[in-house]
Amino acid sequence: xxxxxxxxxxxxxxxxxxxxxxxxxxxxxxxxxxxxxxxxxxxxxxxxxxxxxxxxxxxxxxxxxxxxxxxxxxxxxxxxxxxxxxxxxxxxxxxxxxxxxxxxxxxxxxxxxxxxxxxxxxxxxxxxxxxxxxxxxxxxxxxxxxxxxxxxxxxxxxxxxxxxxxxxxxxxxxxxxxxxxxxxxxxxxxxxxxxxxxxxxxxxxxxxxxxxxxxxxxxxxxxxxxxxxxxxxxxxxxxxxxxxxxxxxxxxxxxxxxxxxxxxxxxxxxxxxxxxxxxxxxxxxxxxxxxxxxxxxxxxxxxxxxxxxxxxxxxxxxxxxxxxxxxxxxxxxxxxxxxxxxxxxxxxxxxxxxxxxxxxxxxxxxxxxxxxxxxxxxxxxxxxxxxxxxxxxxxxxxxxxxxxxxxxxxxxxxxxxxxxxxxxxxxxxxxxxxxxxxxxxxxxxxxxxxxxxxxxxxxxxxxxxxxxxxxxxxxxxxxxxxxxxxxxxxxxxxxxxxxxxxxxxxxxxxxxxxxxxxxxxxxxxxxxxxxxxxxxxxxxxxxxxxxxxxxxxxxxxxxxxxxxxxxxxxxxxxxxxxxxxxxxxxxxxxxxxxxxxxxxxxxxxx
Numbered sequence: 001x002x003x004x005x006x007x008x009x010x011x012x013x014x015x016x017x018x019x020x021x022x023x024x025x026x027x028x029x030x031x032x033x034x035x036x037x038x039x040x041x042x043x044x045x046x047x048x049x050x051x052x053x054x055x056x057x058x059x060x061x062x063x064x065x066x067x068x069x070x071x072x073x074x075x076x077x078x079x080x081x082x083x084x085x086x087x088x089x090x091x092x093x094x095x096x097x098x099x100x101x102x103x104x105x106x107x108x109x110x111x112x113x114x115x116x117x118x119x120x121x122x123x124x125x126x127x128x129x130x131x132x133x134x135x136x137x138x139x140x141x142x143x144x145x146x147x148x149x150x151x152x153x154x155x156x157x158x159x160x161x162x163x164x165x166x167x168x169x170x171x172x173x174x175x176x177x178x179x180x181x182x183x184x185x186x187x188x189x190x191x192x193x194x195x196x197x198x199x200x201x202x203x204x205x206x207x208x209x210x211x212x213x214x215x216x217x218x219x220x221x222x223x224x225x226x227x228x229x230x231x232x233x234x235x236x237x238x239x240x241x242x243x244x245x246x247x248x249x250x251x252x253x254x255x256x257x258x259x260x261x262x263x264x265x266x267x268x269x270x271x272x273x274x275x276x277x278x279x280x281x282x283x284x285x286x287x288x289x290x291x292x293x294x295x296x297x298x299x300x301x302x303x304x305x306x307x308x309x310x311x312x313x314x315x316x317x318x319x320x321x322x323x324x325x326x327x328x329x330x331x332x333x334x335x336x337x338x339x340x341x342x343x344x345x346x347x348x349x350x351x352x353x354x355x356x357x358x359x360x361x362x363x364x365x366x367x368x369x370x371x372x373x374x375x376x377x378x379x380x381x382x383x384x385x386x387x388x389x390x391x392x393x394x395x396x397x398x399x400x401x402x403x404x405x406x407x408x409x410x411x412x413x414x415x416x417x418x419x420x421x422x423x424x425x426x427x428x429x430x431x432x433x434x435x436x437x438x439x440x441x442x443x444x445x446x447x448x449x450x451x452x453x454x455x456x457x458x459x460x461x462x463x464x465x466x467x468x469x470x471x472x473x474x475x476x477x478x479x480x481x482x483x484x485x486x487x488x489x490x491x492x493x494x495x496x497x498x499x500x501x502x503x504x505x506x507x508x509x510x511x512x513x514x515x516x517x518x519x520x521x522x523x524x525x526x527x528x529x530x531x532x533x534x535x536x537x538x539x540x541x542x543x544x545x546x547x548x549x550x551x552x553x554x555x556x557x558x559x560x561x562x563x564x565x566x567x568x569x570x571x572x573x574x575x576x577x578x579x580x581x582x583x584x585x586x587x588x589x590x591x592x593x594x595x596x597x598x599x600x601x602x603x604x605x606x
Contacts, residue, residue: 007047007048010040010047010048011040011048011282011285014036014037014039014040014285015032015033015036015281015285017036018032018033018035018036018039019032019033019036019281020032022035022379029132029136029281030129030132030133030136030284030378030379031376031379031380033281033284033285033288034284034285034287034288034375034376034379035288036285036288037284037285037286037287037288037289037290037291038288038289038291038293038376039288040285040289041288041289041290041291042289043289043291043292043293043294044293048289061238061248061279062128062275062276062277062278062279062280062281062282062283063127063128063280063283063344064234064238064248064252065234065252065272065275065276065279065280066127066128066131066132066276066280067127067156067250067252067253067256068234068252068253068255068256068272068276069256069269069272069273069276070131070149070253070256071252071253071254071255071256071257071258071259071260072256072257072259072260072265072268072269082146082150085146085147085150085151085325086150086153086154087154088325089147089150089151089154089321089325090150090151090152090153090154090155090157090158091154091158092321092324093123093151093154093155093317093318093321093339094120094123094154094155094158095123096317096320096321097119097122097123097313097314097317098116098119098120098122098123099119100119100313100316100317101115101118101119101122101123101310101313102115102116102118102119103115104309104313105118105119113169113170113358114169114358114359114363116169117166117169117353117358117359118359118363118367120162120165120166120349121342121346121349121350121353121367121371122310122314122342122346122367122370122371123155123314124155124159124342124343124344124345124346124349125151125152125155125314125338125339125340125341125342125343126341126342126343126344126375126378127152127155127156127343127344128280128283128284128344129284129341129375129378129379130148130152130338130339130341130378131148131149131152132280133338133378133379133382134148134149134338137382137386139334142331142334143327143328143331144327144331144332144334144335144338147322147325147327147331147335148335148338148339151339152339153253155343155345156250156253156345157250159345159348159349162349163349163352166349166352166353166356166358167356167358169353169358170356170357170358194244195244197244198240198241198243198244198251199251199254201240202237202240202241202251202254202255202258203254203258205237205255206255206258206259206262207258210233210259210262210264211262211263211264213229214226214229214262214264214267217229218264218267226267226271227271230267230268230271230272231271231272231275233255233268234252234255234272237251237252237255238251238252283344287344287372287375287376288372288376290347290368290372291369291372291373291376292365292368292369295365295366295369296369296373299366302366303366303369303370303373306366306367306370307370307373307374307377310340310341310342310370310371310374311340311341311374311377311381314336314339314340314341315336315337315340318335318336318339318340319332319333319335319336322335322336329393330390330393333385333389333390333393334385334390337381337382337384337385337389338378338381338382340374340378340381341371341374341375341377341378341381342370342371342372342374342375343371343375344375346367346368346371347368347371350364350367350368350371351364403459403460403461403462403465403468403471404459404460404461405471406439406459406468406471406472406473410437410439410457410459410472410473411439411471411472411473411476412437412473412476413437413438413439413473413477414436414437414477414478414479415431415436415437415438415439415477415478415479415480415481416438416439416440416441416463416469416472416473416474416477416479416480416481416504417431417438417439417440417441417480417481417483418441418442418463418480418481418482418483418484418493419441419442419443419463419482419483419484419485419490419509420440420441420442420447420448420451420458420483421442421444421447421483421485423483423509423530424440424442424481424483424509425451427481427483428440428456428481429456432456439459439472439473439477440456440457440458440459441458441459441460441461441462441463441468441472442458442459442460442461443460443461443462443463443484445460448460459472463482463484463493464489464492464493464496466496466500469496469497469500469501474497474500474501474504475501477504478504478505479504479505479506479507480497480501480504480505480506480507481507481508481509482494482506482507482508482509483508483509484509487511487515487518490508490509490515491515491518491519491522494506494508494519494522494524495522498522498523505526506524506526507526507527507528508524508526508527508528509527509528509530510527510528510529510530511529511530512529512531513529513568514575515529516529516568516572517568517571517572517575520569520572521572532561532564536557536560536561537557539557539560540553540554540556540557543556559595560592563588563592563595567585567588567592570584570588571584571585571588
């Protein structure tokens with residue numbers, strides 16, 4: 001027990017120290033976990049050496065949980081839409097990478113069987129690292145993210161036929177290979193039938209058993225029991241898949257897709273997510289711990305060359321496929337940088353080929369170090385792409401659209417509206433219906449064209465530009481309505497107006513309290529938080545539905561708004577002092593609740 005607790009303490013301490021440091025330097029959490037594992041592993045400080053392999057098998061369950069959660073986000077119809085990328089892009093990536101690696105190996109004098117086996121193994125990419133990194137950066141639902149996910153999912157599926165193919169590459173029947181047992185000892189058609197039956201069972205359970213089961217669990221009102229049921233579901237499906245020789249990750253992914261429309265989808269996500277995060281972190285730590293620094297020291301040049309060659313070959317194959325499938329260049333580069341490493345399934349396949357005498361133990365050790373290091377540098381590949389590659393494509397390729405020429409008649413309007421989106425267009429239409437002349441400026445060219453088709457005159461241009469404000473008649477206008485989505489630009493526009501057109505009355509849309517404080521600092525008195533009105537309308541309707549008289553509900557909303565607006569203006573002076581701000585905010589809340597209790601009669605019983 002002491003050993004288990006001490007090792008748990010070491011793993012957790014390494015993660016808690018290394019990950020914040022890695023995030024602080026912009027390297028991401030994955031690289032932090034990998035560095036932590038390398039430090040505490042058997043080839044460095046050796047704090048967890050004897051248990052690292054056992055922990056790796058346990059931590060691999062984090063990948064299973066991750067694919068279950070990914071499946072919950074994908075409805076079957078969405079998966080069907082991805083079939084072209086799943087089969088076409090994924091299949092070509094595995095076959096293309098395996099073929100290129102095999103040809104290079106044969107050209108260097110490696111036995112053809114060994115070269116092809118190495119190609120199939122190195123074609124795998126890291127599902128855990130890639131999906132985690134894309135998710136952290138909010139890129140999982142981009143074209144590159146979806147393409148990466150399709151390839152990773154195909155790789156998970158491809159592991160099954162690869163396991164069947166690799167023993168055929170052995171020069172002769174291996175004396176070390178274990179005798180077939182269980183499903184492997186059955187005829188091929190029996191194995192196929194059992195696989196189909198297992199997948200059908202997962203689909204049937206997901207459609208017909210899970211909802212009634214979770215409904216019964218929910219009635220107990222015991223949150224921990226719901227968590228236990230969620231884990232039971234994931235572990236049970238994993239066992240079914242392993243029983244028939246399929247990937248547990250693939251099985252739980254299928255279950256997640258089946259449950260994507262379930263009424264308990266969000267509860268499942270909430271309960272499984274913490275376990276997934278911890279186990280994935282543990283998985284990354286064990287990958288780092290498995291890097292053999294002794295082997296690295298003795299064969300530094302060879303392993304470094306293999307890592308560079310692997311990253312370069314996969315990058316070229318992936319980028320060629322991105323062009324074939326018509327991904328935009330920036331997306332194609334992200335796709336190629338993301339998947340250029342080896343994958344966690346490579347460790348499983350390398351152990352398998354050694355047992356079947358396809359590769360020698362020394363060859364497998366070299367490839368294991370190569371794959372582990374390629375996985376370790378993946379977060380750096382993302383950083384290189386973000387800092388040095390993508391900025392080259394973010395610049396406009398042609399001249400920016402010039403601002404529209406503003407009619408002379410528009411320059412006489414008393415009101416200028418900056419921003420004509422979901423907030424500004426309501427103000428504009430109200431003034432237009434009231435026969436009040438407005439000059440409208442908006443920086444979204446596509447939105448400008450749509451508004452013009454509705455018969456409303458809008459001018460394209462950046463309202464923060466001084467020359468455009470002059471052209472819009474700011475010197476003669478009476479007031480300006482600032483309804484820009486971009487909070488920083490809205491504040492910048494206030495400063496420009498205050499400096500150059502001090503006679504203009506400013507009416508500004510505030511995204512929230514913080515934005516309102518920024519306006520108050522700059523002397524804006526007329527600001528309007530965009531969600532306050534609709535929130536109070538909803539609250540008033542809720543009170544009415546509970547039997548509170550209409551007049552009492554309206555008065556409550558009015559008092560709340562009045563008190564909140566006054567409080568907002570009073571608290572602005574404390575915004576830069578956390579202690580004073582929260583102290584005065586608490587006092588205001590208490591005063592408000594006392595005033596409310598004394599002013600309003602208790603609600604009548606419905």
